[in-house]
Amino acid sequence: MYLQEKACERAVGMQSFMESDQCLEDVPGATITQEMCLQTHEQIARRVKTLADSTDIHHVFIASDVDPRLSYIKKKLGPSMNVHYLNPSDAPLDLAVMGRADYFIGNCVSSFTAFVKRERDIHHRPTEFFGFEDAVLPKKNRERTEL
Numbered sequence: 001m002y003l004q005e006k007a008c009e010r011a012v013g014m015q016s017f018m019e020s021d022q023c024l025e026d027v028p029g030a031t032i033t034q035e036m037c038l039q040t041h042e043q044i045a046r047r048v049k050t051l052a053d054s055t056d057i058h059h060v061f062i063a064s065d066v067d068p069r070l071s072y073i074k075k076k077l078g079p080s081m082n083v084h085y086l087n088p089s090d091a092p093l094d095l096a097v098m099g100r101a102d103y104f105i106g107n108c109v110s111s112f113t114a115f116v117k118r119e120r121d122i123h124h125r126p127t128e129f130f131g132f133e134d135a136v137l138p139k140k141n142r143e144r145t146e147l
Helices: 005-012 043-052 070-077 091-100 111-122
Strands: 058-060 080-085
Touching: 043 058, 043 070, 043 111, 080 111, 091 111
Parallel strands: 058 080
Antiparallel strands: none
């Protein structure tokens, strides 16, 4: 079992865990679900497909610290979608691409996602989270003091 899986097992049902405030602080009484913390490849493919079907995107960039199962995701998204992934991963480049993308779906509890969300908020770009289907969360106009 991956460390991330163990952490998510404990996080489910909590109101705050790691960087979850980035997606839960504006939802009174909300608690962390399994899908917010650790998504399956099916959930990732389904959410990206939903976004792709409602927009005009044809390129998807996947950043992951675990096996992204690209062949599975490519099959689920279909031949018209170009799926990109850096192997090996390059964290600074991943952050740059995700921060500047037209659309971004991140992991609710991830500190990596938190860096991306802060950049996107500054530039007024939407951020969505797995586990919040079809919801674009409001941007806060407040100063963040942490890095």
